[in-house]
Amino acid sequence: MTTSTAATTTVLKSLNGAMHAMMEADERVLLIGEDLLDPYGGAFKVARGLSERFPERVLTTPISEAGFVGVAAGMAMRGMRPIVEIMFGDFLMLAADQLLNHISKYRWMYNDQVHVPLVIRAPMGARRGYGPTHSQSVEKHILGMPGLHVVAPSVLHDAGALLRAAVLDDLSPVVFVENKLMYARRQMSAEGGRIGDLFARATSERYPTTTVSWEPFDRADVTLVAYGGMVELALEAAETLFFEDELVVEVVAPSSLQPLDLAPILDSLKRSGKLVVCEEGTAGAGFGAEVISRVSAEGFSLLKSAPKRVAARDYPIANTRSLEDMILPQVADLVRSCRSG
Amino acid sequence: MSQPVERGDIANPRARFERDGRPLRTKLFEQMMLIRRFEERLLELFGEGELFGTTHCYIGQEADAVGVINHLQDGDIIFSNHRCHGHFLVYGDRPELLMAELMGRVTGVVGGRGGSQHICFENFYTNGIQGGFMPTVTGMALAEKMKGSGNIAVAFIGDGTLGQGVLYEALNMASLWSVPLLVVVENNRWAQSTPVERELAGDMVARGRAFGIDAGEIDSTDAEELFGHFGDIIAKVRNEQRPHFEVIHTYRLCHHSKSDDMRPEEEIERFRKDEPLIGARAWLDEDEARAIEARIEARVEAAVRWSREQPFPTPRHLDERVARPAPMAFEASASDAGEGA
Ligand SMILES: Cc1ncc(C[n+]2csc(CCOP(=O)(O)OP(=O)(O)O)c2C)c(N)n1
Numbered sequence: 001m002t003t004s005t006a007a008t009t010t011v012l013k014s015l016n017g018a019m020h021a022m023m024e025a026d027e028r029v030l031l032i033g034e035d036l037l038d039p040y041g042g043a044f045k046v047a048r049g050l051s052e053r054f055p056e057r058v059l060t061t062p063i064s065e066a067g068f069v070g071v072a073a074g075m076a077m078r079g080m081r082p083i084v085e086i087m088f089g090d091f092l093m094l095a096a097d098q099l100l101n102h103i104s105k106y107r108w109m110y111n112d113q114v115h116v117p118l119v120i121r122a123p124m125g126a127r128r129g130y131g132p133t134h135s136q137s138v139e140k141h142i143l144g145m146p147g148l149h150v151v152a153p154s155v156l157h158d159a160g161a162l163l164r165a166a167v168l169d170d171l172s173p174v175v176f177v178e179n180k181l182m183y184a185r186r187q188m189s190a191e192g193g194r195i196g197d198l199f200a201r202a203t204s205e206r207y208p209t210t211t212v213s214w215e216p217f218d219r220a221d222v223t224l225v226a227y228g229g230m231v232e233l234a235l236e237a238a239e240t241l242f243f244e245d246e247l248v249v250e251v252v253a254p255s256s257l258q259p260l261d262l263a264p265i266l267d268s269l270k271r272s273g274k275l276v277v278c279e280e281g282t283a284g285a286g287f288g289a290e291v292i293s294r295v296s297a298e299g300f301s302l303l304k305s306a307p308k309r310v311a312a313r314d315y316p317i318a319n320t321r322s323l324e325d326m327i328l329p330q331v332a333d334l335v336r337s338c339r340s341g
Numbered sequence: 342m343s344q345p346v347e348r349g350d351i352a353n354p355r356a357r358f359e360r361d362g363r364p365l366r367t368k369l370f371e372q373m374m375l376i377r378r379f380e381e382r383l384l385e386l387f388g389e390g391e392l393f394g395t396t397h398c399y400i401g402q403e404a405d406a407v408g409v410i411n412h413l414q415d416g417d418i419i420f421s422n423h424r425c426h427g428h429f430l431v432y433g434d435r436p437e438l439l440m441a442e443l444m445g446r447v448t449g450v451v452g453g454r455g456g457s458q459h460i461c462f463e464n465f466y467t468n469g470i471q472g473g474f475m476p477t478v479t480g481m482a483l484a485e486k487m488k489g490s491g492n493i494a495v496a497f498i499g500d501g502t503l504g505q506g507v508l509y510e511a512l513n514m515a516s517l518w519s520v521p522l523l524v525v526v527e528n529n530r531w532a533q534s535t536p537v538e539r540e541l542a543g544d545m546v547a548r549g550r551a552f553g554i555d556a557g558e559i560d561s562t563d564a565e566e567l568f569g570h571f572g573d574i575i576a577k578v579r580n581e582q583r584p585h586f587e588v589i590h591t592y593r594l595c596h597h598s599k600s601d602d603m604r605p606e607e608e609i610e611r612f613r614k615d616e617p618l619i620g621a622r623a624w625l626d627e628d629e630a631r632a633i634e635a636r637i638e639a640r641v642e643a644a645v646r647w648s649r650e651q652p653f654p655t656p657r658h659l660d661e662r663v664a665r666p667a668p669m670a671f672e673a674s675a676s677d678a679g680e681g682a
Contacts, residue, residue, distance in 0.1 A: 030487075056487075062517070067510025070476020071483065078418075078484035097507075101470045102477060110461035111451035112662040 011159045012183040015046050015121075018160030019083065022167055023054045026081065029167060030057035032072050033085030043087045044123055044183055065094035069120060073103045073173070076118040081167050088134045089124035089177065093141065103173045104147035115171040119163070125179040125229045125280055126328055131319035137228070137281035137312075139177050143258050143290065150258040152177040154231035155185050156195070156210040157255045165206050177257075179229030179280075207256035209264040214242040214249070220272040221247040222338045225265055225291055227254055230278045230329070237334035248272075249338055257287060265291065266299045273304030276337045278329055283311035308337045352463035353415040354432050366624040367633070369564040372411075373403035373618055374637045376427040379436050380595075382641050383426075383443060387599055392443055396457060399427035401562075401594030404617035405527050406431045408567025408589075409495060412575040416464065416492035418485070420478035423458045423598075424527075425467045428497055432465045437644035437669055446651035447663045453654050464492075472498065472505030475524075479511045482522040486582060493521040493578050501532020501540055503548060515584040516552040522584045523575060524549070529593035534603060549586025560590040562617040565624075592616075643669065 009017070022029045031050055033042065037060045041048030051058035061068040065086060072082035086092050092099075106116050126135035139150055149172045153159035159178070166174040190200035190210065199216045202208040212235070213220060222241070226234035231253045238249035250268045254260060269275060275295055277288035288309035295307065310329045318324045350356045361368050380398040387396070399406070406427035413419065413432070421428040429439055429450075442449025443457055450460040458469035468474045475496060482494035502508065503526065515522050526545060530537050549556030555577075559570050567589065578585050592612035596602035622630050647669055 059518070062510070062513055064510035064513065066507045067476045067479075067514055070473070070507065070511070071480035071514055074477035074480025074482075075484040075487075076480075077477070078481045079488065080484050082480075097470065097473055098476065102468060102473055105459075106461075109451065109455045109459045110466070111454050113451070113461050 009187060010183065011153065011155070011178075011185055011187055012044070012046060014158060014160035014187055015163055015178070016048055018163045019047070019050060020053070022164060023050060023057060026168065028079065028081040029083065030054075030059065030075070030080060031083050031085065032059040032061060032068055034061055034063060034087045036060045036085060042085055044180065046121070046178075046183070047085060065091050066098050069095035069098045070102065072118050072120075073098065073106075073116050076116045076173070077106065077114050082118055083167055084118065084120040086120060086122045088130075089122035089138055090133050090136045092120070092122045092175070093138060095120075096141075099142060099148060099173075099175075100145060104145045107172070108147055116173045117167075117171050118173045119166045119176050120174070121163075121176045121178060123178045123180045125181060126317050126324060127181055129319065129321060129324070132316035135317040135324075137177075137279065139175065139257065140279070140281050140286040142175055143287065147172065148258065149174040149256065150177065151175070151207050151256050152179075152228040153182075153255055154179075154210075154226070154228055154253050155182060155188055156200075156212065156231055156253045157208065158187055158189055162207060162255055169206060177228055182229050182232070185232065203261060203264055205256070205261055207254075209252060209254040209256075209261055211250055211252045211264055211268060213251075214238065217250075217271070219248055220250045220268060222249045222274045222276060223252055223265065223268040223272045224249050224334065224338060225252045225254070225275070225277040227257060227287070228280065230280050233329070233331050233334060234278060236331045237338060240331070240335055241338055245339065247338065260290070260294070262294055262298060265295065266302060269295065269299055269302040273302060274341070275303060275307040276310065276334070277307065278310040278334060280329060281312055282314055283309055284314070286311060305341045308341065310334055310337050350415075351433075352465075354410050354434075355412055355414040357434065358411040365568070366565060366621065367629065369407050369568060370618075370621040370625060370630070371633045371637065372407045372431055373564060373621060374633055375436065375640065376403045376406065376430050377618055378637050378641045379430060379439070379644070380426055382645060384595075384599070386645070393445070394456060395598045396426075396443060397424040397598045398595040399424055401612070401616055402527055402529055402591050403427050404562050404564040404567050404621075405525070405589050405591060407564050409523075409525055409571045409575070411568065412572050413493075413495065416485075416490055418464045418478065418481050418492065418494035419466070419497070420474050420481070420494065421465070421467045421497045422471065422474075422499065422502070423467070423469045424499065425457060425460070425497070429457070429460065429462065429465060429467075433462050435462075435668065436640060437647045438462070438665070440644040441648040441651050444648045444651070445653060446648055447654050447658055448651045448666050452658060452663055471502040472508040475505075475508045475511035476514070479515045479520055479522055482515070482520040483518055486519075486521055491579065493523065493575070495523045495525060497525050497527060499532060500526060500528040500530065500537050500545070501535065503545065504540055509548075509552075512549065512552045512554060512584075512586070516554050519583045521578050521582045523578050524584070524586045526586070526588040528588055528590045531593055531597070531604065533597045534601065545588045546586070554584045554586045556586040556588075558588040558590065562591055562615045562620065564617055564621055
């Protein structure tokens, strides 16, 4: 696949570097979660080196997801800027009550007298053989909660910059979805409208949407919306379709799932008229459903064919590779959906 | 209060209490009388159809609030629950704001957004999810400790809330991190329609001790006794910067919420003889007691009158917060010793 000349660092290093820089510069920033202390540095090593440099501000916790998410919320309400690390994103649902009945509500319910500037980092996703309870993408279950922001970097974003924006510039609580496979990947950043050989543009929002194309945005056949770990698969599918079918697929990668900026999706649809949305979690009441619903309501006349969604099949995620592959959305599924209709 | 309330003491119940030069017993009786009459009036207004929804009264437990909260000073935090009127009235001493909130007016404590189960006033917070705020208040106390502010936090929970698991996650962390948090369990012997024997196994106080937290209990409805008891405990939490867990055995004389009471009448009668206001009234001479009752009557009526005149929210108040009104003029006239306004 085409890589960026500006590709400098992996997603993991980007996130780890951002946390080091923030904790160095700002005493309010602290990290809280399970097994964070060096030399272990967290289950995925994103926290490495932090506890040695900032022993007072890295709190390694008991196995109490609801408890430490709530503790961090209380600290946020009293002037700190806590970052919570959930060991596996699946465990975020243990703190569902904290998100639903506490954290997302406090600002509005208390008549704008408080803020909860809290960031909850949650490693999501499969393809590492961790099985049904350590591989899910559960973010769809927290979409639609008023007051909560949901951010998901991909290889088309600067993950560290997004994390910094979430911690320092966003007064709302943020769930920050990190795809586990992505940690080892290099970030690709757009320079002068290009990422390597590809044409690229990004919105100027706090959490930008990046769109890439194999043509200079003068024509397109398909708008393929993807976030997080699915962006890599989308890029691979788009490259295949360009060289094998001469189809121009614009990959639209939002970094904010909530609120969702529909403008770049509608803009791409003006050129393509065909929408495919993908996600690694299951389809029902998910991100794709939301995108298709909003496009239908706000840009129906742009659609020349029925929108499609690509998602996991309705099973738990299997432990064994062969079954896992059958359940998860693959590049071939994206290629097929982009070709059809 | 016989002295005008200074702006700077809005979040400092202790300073207000100390500046009032009258005898301790007089002051405690007047505060409890305010809670009692406020709630009796609320129940009347529900009966007359002027209030809508539900509310949880504190009748019978007033001595707990005055015993604890008068020791809290500027910057100290309270997190309370659904049964918070007594706590709020001692902390904020603004009956009109609570009345307006219950009447759903924009000048209520949180502009009608929360109702009394969900309010925020300076460093006073409530939430209607049993036990769910325990991690939050632990985090708040931890943040204060990290900032070196010297402030402490107090959580009020009921006996029924001891069934919530997240409470124990919070106690564990409060002890591990030596957080300046006082947990006050108001054992009023009932949780909604369930007697304590049916919801709680084992020992209440041992629950705190199991985590290595200092814990104790007191069986009393005597405000003066409770005031002395908690003076020592709060000074210890503040000076030693570590948690404490204290159970008050008391009794709820009213229904759980508005009109749901199926408890045996003999039981209620048995506890009625210990109710805090009868005992406290007997401390005072008849003239003094009557003067206080007249003043409270006037304050509560003024709060009702004022609240009735306040506007209801309009669509713009979904996003807009109305500034908190200054203490009302009637406060000054009502506090001119003796005369009802
Ligand atoms: C998580 C949760 N479950 C159930 C309820 C419904 N509820 C409200 S008050 C209450 C009883 C609480 O009993 P207790 O903690 O003893 O406090 P009390 O009402 O006696 O002051 C219940 C079950 C709730 N608010 N939150």
